[in-house]
Amino acid sequence: MADTINGGFITKPVASAAAIAAYLLVDLHSDGTVRPYVQASGRLCLGSTEVDSTNGYAKVRMVQTEGSRYLKLDLSETIATAGVFKHGTTAGTIAPATGSDVVIGHCIGAGATSAADAHAVVECILYPWAGWGDASFPAT
Secondary structure, three states, rough: OEEEEOOEEEEHHHHHOOOOOOOEEEEEOOOOEEEEOOOOOOOOEEEEHHHHOOOOOOEEEEEEOOOOEEEEEEEOEEOOOOOEEEEOOOOOEEEEEOOOOOEEEEEEOOOEOOOOOOOOOEEEEEEEHHHHHOOOOEEO
């Protein structure tokens, strides 16, 4: 199946056909596959998933697509309404940004707290430069 771009979404094969859950940030690999984004991996953060992957393919909403999206908050984290966030420690997640952290977006829905074993999902705006790792603005 060739890549299909439609309305800010792209359908991409998943690395090793492993499942990717909904609401995770994904990165692009040289073989054209996507995987949950790992901070400081040197990979391009392509966008986020809206639904779980199926049949070895993921529907990815591109980073630069306008509008809000839902993303998973890293485990044991709390973010406030309008709170800014960075890439989380757990692959594909976000976490609150403070100090000199690189800000990649802000929460627009209700704030949330993730449990130690379950991610919270928050509505947020992902900034267009979020895909470029450290090439964005610090929190303060």
